[in-house]
Amino acid sequence: MNAGALGRRAMPRQLPSAEPQAPVVDLTAVYEAHCRYVWRCLRSLGVRDSLLEDALQDVFIVVQRRLPSFDGRAELRTWLYAIALRVARKYKDRARREPTSLEEAREREPELPAAAEGSADSAVEQERLALARRALSSLDDEKREVFVLARVEQMSAPEIASVVGIPLNTVYSRLRAARLAFDAEVTRLSVSTRSRL
């Protein structure tokens, strides 16, 4: 089955007619259109891999509950990321309270992929991703959130201010600091990796 079929089948379900201005948003269509990006956002924000699917499910449970009241004043994507951000915070808070197993520690600091895994290009991409994820995990939560929303999810500064709930100027300052920290960590890790090889 394809996404089009899903969308067509689900389209008859619409928002209550009491809100004529509200856009007609179908939950299935929202899921199909955004689940990959919500997943990426949760992962970039630091939700453990083993809990990613739980977190994604939680996001769409909240979406399901609140979609009828979505008034369309915000972009749907902004609204979704606001939910994802809060779910990610909840999962990270929970993870901090729990003892960390060796496997989870490895998730937090992903190792570089083994050599000869796929093509050379693929290996380079995986190495970059692993480095980037480790550099991300070195950021504190405030910087990380702004960095992920801006640089990974490509949101605008006003959108980020709305999602995170901080003033616009703070978005800029945090992002600047986050990028500096991220680049410095990537450089450090790259040097460290090369010196090991």
Add this chain to the structure above:
Amino acid sequence: MNWDDDEDSVFEQALRADLPTASQQDRMRKRILAAGVAAGTALGSTSVTAAAQTGFGASVLSKLSALSWPAKLGLTAALAAPVLSLPLLQSSQSSGANVGQVRAVASPAVAKAGSQVTVLAPPNPPVASPAAPLPVTGSEPPLTAARSAVVTTGNRSTAAAPSPSPVGMGSARVAQTAVAAFDSVAPEAGGERARPATISSAPATSSTLAAETQLLDRAFSALAAGDRTTAAMLVAEHARRFPNGLLRQERERARVRLAQDPKGE
């Protein structure tokens, strides 16, 4: 403002390209389906139609394996329900004795007033399940996504699992339980289909499984509502009454959640 004027590093590009694989997406969709959220409605209906046409067993087994525990809990209760509902069943219509096949027989005329669901014996029923059709009376309320993961849509209602029965614990309940266990998503009463499905309304002569289900269902509902005291009490009661009960694993899950999450979320 956008960030297009900024330099885009290859590492940021790598993070942007980090999307789930097709198999991960498929797995997630199944999970969401099991919880009755989002894709549940559409996937449930299309998959179920396919199952009705091409054979039910494999499709349902794969669904069952993907179900979250509340769904399994409800489903287990639903499988036990036919025992309670035997006197209520109508045996006037003959049914194909093709084990494991589910067929929707709702005609357009019938569908206007409601839906008629034919449930045959499940592939591996824990109890003797009747092969008689179970008429579902009353008009079908509009199903929300959470309640239509298994039974859906429009004028035609099809059972993806052998669950609907006059005493409830039907598929609507399965999906509703799955959702409520997470975040009390469905605080409302749940309409006509949900009300008779309330496990707490089961008669006192219910089986052990029904009693266990009732206790743990209430415990998880309390947990979802943040009422940890009640949840702990219900879990303890289950442990006392059914130390080696069929749902002891679910009890342990409840205990783990009680220990893990002070907010009960």
